[in-house]
Amino acid sequence: MNQRLHVSGPKRTEATVLSSHGQGGRAQADTRTRILRAAETVFLERGFASSSLRTITARARVNLAAVNYHFGSKEALIREVFERHLGPLNRARIAYLDRLEAEANGRALSPERIIEAMVAPALQVNRDALKGGAVFLRLLGRAFSEPGPYMRAFLPGQYRDVVVRFKRALAYALPQIPEQDLVWRMHFMFGAMSYAMAGNDALRLIATCQIDGADDAEAVIRRLVPFLTAGLQGSLAPSPLTAVQASARRPRSGVVARKAA
Amino acid sequence: MNQRLHVSGPKRTEATVLSSHGQGGRAQADTRTRILRAAETVFLERGFASSSLRTITARARVNLAAVNYHFGSKEALIREVFERHLGPLNRARIAYLDRLEAEANGRALSPERIIEAMVAPALQVNRDALKGGAVFLRLLGRAFSEPGPYMRAFLPGQYRDVVVRFKRALAYALPQIPEQDLVWRMHFMFGAMSYAMAGNDALRLIATCQIDGADDAEAVIRRLVPFLTAGLQGSLAPSPLTAVQASARRPRSGVVARKAA
DNA sequence: GCATCATTCAAACGGGCGTTTGAATCGGCT
DNA sequence: AGCCGATTCAAACGCCCGTTTGAATGATGC
Numbered sequence: 355m356n357q358r359l360h361v362s363g364p365k366r367t368e369a370t371v372l373s374s375h376g377q378g379g380r381a382q383a384d385t386r387t388r389i390l391r392a393a394e395t396v397f398l399e400r401g402f403a404s405s406s407l408r409t410i411t412a413r414a415r416v417n418l419a420a421v422n423y424h425f426g427s428k429e430a431l432i433r434e435v436f437e438r439h440l441g442p443l444n445r446a447r448i449a450y451l452d453r454l455e456a457e458a459n460g461r462a463l464s465p466e467r468i469i470e471a472m473v474a475p476a477l478q479v480n481r482d483a484l485k486g487g488a489v490f491l492r493l494l495g496r497a498f499s500e501p502g503p504y505m506r507a508f509l510p511g512q513y514r515d516v517v518v519r520f521k522r523a524l525a526y527a528l529p530q531i532p533e534q535d536l537v538w539r540m541h542f543m544f545g546a547m548s549y550a551m552a553g554n555d556a557l558r559l560i561a562t563c564q565i566d567g568a569d570d571a572e573a574v575i576r577r578l579v580p581f582l583t584a585g586l587q588g589s590l591a592p593s594p595l596t597a598v599q600a601s602a603r604r605p606r607s608g609v610v611a612r613k614a615a
Numbered sequence: 616m617n618q619r620l621h622v623s624g625p626k627r628t629e630a631t632v633l634s635s636h637g638q639g640g641r642a643q644a645d646t647r648t649r650i651l652r653a654a655e656t657v658f659l660e661r662g663f664a665s666s667s668l669r670t671i672t673a674r675a676r677v678n679l680a681a682v683n684y685h686f687g688s689k690e691a692l693i694r695e696v697f698e699r700h701l702g703p704l705n706r707a708r709i710a711y712l713d714r715l716e717a718e719a720n721g722r723a724l725s726p727e728r729i730i731e732a733m734v735a736p737a738l739q740v741n742r743d744a745l746k747g748g749a750v751f752l753r754l755l756g757r758a759f760s761e762p763g764p765y766m767r768a769f770l771p772g773q774y775r776d777v778v779v780r781f782k783r784a785l786a787y788a789l790p791q792i793p794e795q796d797l798v799w800r801m802h803f804m805f806g807a808m809s810y811a812m813a814g815n816d817a818l819r820l821i822a823t824c825q826i827d828g829a830d831d832a833e834a835v836i837r838r839l840v841p842f843l844t845a846g847l848q849g850s851l852a853p854s855p856l857t858a859v860q861a862s863a864r865r866p867r868s869g870v871v872a873r874k875a876a
Numbered sequence: 877g878c879a880t881c882a883t884t885c886a887a888a889c890g891g892g893c894g895t896t897t898g899a900a901t902c903g904g905c906t
Numbered sequence: 907a908g909c910c911g912a913t914t915c916a917a918a919c920g921c922c923c924g925t926t927t928g929a930a931t932g933a934t935g936c
Contacts, residue, residue: 365882385883401762403664406923417885422925424883499760499813501662538838545810546803546846552760577799581846585807588845626912646913667893678915683895685913 364424386424388414391486393435398493402432402502432504436497436512439479439490444516446475451519462527466583469543472520473575476551480571491571495552498544528587539586546585550578625685647685649675652747654696659754663693663763693765697758697773700740700751705777707736712780723788727844730804733781734836737812741832752832756813759805789848796851804843811839 383391392414396405407428411418425431450471454463479487497505517540525536551574644652653675657666668689672679686692711732715724740748758766778801786797812835 399762401662401664403662404763407925408923417883418924419885419926420883428924496760496762499757499809501660501757502665535838538835539842542807542811542839542842545808546806548760548810549806550803574799577796578803580849580851581800581803584849585842585846588841590841668895669893678913679894680896680915681913689894 385414385416385420388416389421389424389431390435390438391489392416393431394486394489394493397432397435398489398496401496402500402504429504433508435490435493436508439485439487440494440512443475443479444512446478447472447516448519450475451523455523463523465524465527465586466579468520468523468527469579469582469586471523472516472543473547473579477572477575488571491551492553495548495550498548524586531590535590539588542585543582546582547578550574646675646677646681649677650682650685650692651696651699653677654692655747655750655754658693658696659750659757662757663761663765668692690765694769696751696754697769700746700748701755701773704736704740705773707739708733708777709780711736712784716784724784726785726788726847727840729781729784729788730840730843730847732784733777733804734808734840738833738836749832752812753814756809756811759809785847792851800847800849803846807843807846808839811835 389410393405393410396410396413399405400409407421408418410431411421421428421431425434451468454467454471476491480491481487497509521536521540524540525531525533528536531539551571553574650671654666654671657671657674660666661670668682669679671692672682682689682692686695712729715728715732737752741752742748758770782797782801785801786792786794789797792800812832814835
């Protein structure tokens with residue numbers, strides 16, 4: 355019996371790792387990496403549940419059993435796909451914020467710069483095309499709304515530090531916004547970011563005109579930052595929506611309420 | 616042989632429909648409706664692909680074969696779940712916008728009111744608890760990021776009219792924003808709305824404090840509208856992000872770029 | 877050359893899936 | 907009562923899934 359009990363994966367000597375990840379060669383990637391890359395794109399196209407190991411291994415030109423040999427299970431493969439990119443990304447975000455705060459020297463940061471610290475590191479990941487960074491960014495956008503148990507148990511731990519640090523920074527930069535509103539606006543921020551990075555097709559298919567630069571993450575981010583910055587600082591007044599709610603409750607002109615027709 | 620070829624579903628006499636949807640009784644819902652309701656919650660919990668008809672029919676206390684008898688296939692069931700709520704919702708949105716534009720009498724609407732026309736009808740659906748409106752709203756938020764072929768082929772048709780109308784209204788209300796930017800901001804809007812309505816758990820699990828009122832759609836929307844309104848009207852200047860990009864490209868302090876460590 | 881061990885491979889296993897079938901049951905009609 | 911079409915039901919079908927197995931392969935060190 356080999357060590358297929360898979361306590362922590364197969365051997366992977368340092369020589370193996372170097373020859374595969376090695377910067378120059380590009381001869382034919384490691385089986386592990388081939389699987390990871392194929393898994394990223396298949397997961398992106400079909401979601402986690404509908405992606406079969408047979409599809410993934412076929413696209414990676416690798417034997418079916420290789421997944422269980424190298425990763426242990428399908429779920430472990432999913433986890434690896436994310437850990438490969440997400441850890442570095444979130445550490446870079448925190449490091450970016452560290453640098454901004456050090457430079458600010460105790461003064462409050464502008465909301466815009468805080469948001470930059472959130473999105474600019476994603477640019478780095480996106481440029482890392484060799485490692486499939488762009489594909490991963492889109493996959494990440496999708497992962498947030500994955501209802502399955504994998505992400506439910508996984509993402510919170512990956513994001514906790516980032517959320518804590520950015521919430522603190524934003525609360526300091528925007529003292530006039532109550533904590534509850536701030537948390538909600540961060541939630542909306544995540545939603546818009548998630549959509550933007552997933553390059554969600556819904557709008558693209560609908561839109562009456564072409565959206566240019568949808569595959570250029572820099573262009574997306576350049577448009578995303580002003581939107582988020584403005585939204586984050588928006589007025590807190592409940593504004594006429596209260597009136598609208600009231601008018602909707604008793605269907606004044608009957609236009610809204612007539613929906614069972 | 617019965618008419619199980621399922622060209623357009625089984626009999627469903629008017630008497631049947633009335634007795635099931637009937638306002639008072641609530642004795643024990645129609646088999647069809649029981650399946651639809653169970654499907655909504657199961658889809659919400661596990662996604663479309665991972666929800667088995669056996670799980671759904673068990674929760675609905677209905678025979679497994681009932682799904683294929685009443686709907687024809689799993690995919691057709693998914694379609695019905697959405698058509699039951701989404702059509703009325705989007706028609707109400709357009710009707711709301713019609714009313715606003717009629718009242719404005721040719722003058723431009725404020726962006727805030729246009730956004731109200733988008734989100735206020737969702738309140739109506741949410742209040743329609745008997746038909747599972749609240750559950751549906753959360754399911755709808757998730758459906759947008761579903762990568763499967765069902766939604767890809769289905770949602771665009773359901774949303775085309777809404778997007779066309781609202782894009783036109785917003786372009787008229789915000790003439791200073793170029794079309795491309797406007798489309799992108801609508802994209803971000805959809806993302807934030809989708810997240811807000813899905814009550815996406817990511818942030819809730821992460822948050823360092825409780826989020827109150829997460830299940831109260833009115834509270835969510837009251838916070839969402841100012842955010843979207845402000846974001847939509849945000850400055851168009853590329854602003855310091857350009858500088859940040861440059862500094863990220865050649866890792867000035869080395870903090871951001873160090874990510875392979 | 878040979879032993880050793882990591883890796884690859886084809887084949888199979890058991891189980892859950894969507895769907896189909898044909899008989900049993902129900903309800904309204906004459 | 908007796909019929910008939912609509913609905914429910916238990917059982918099965920064939921398929922694809924994740925995983926396991928045990929032998930074949932290939933490289934490494936002696």
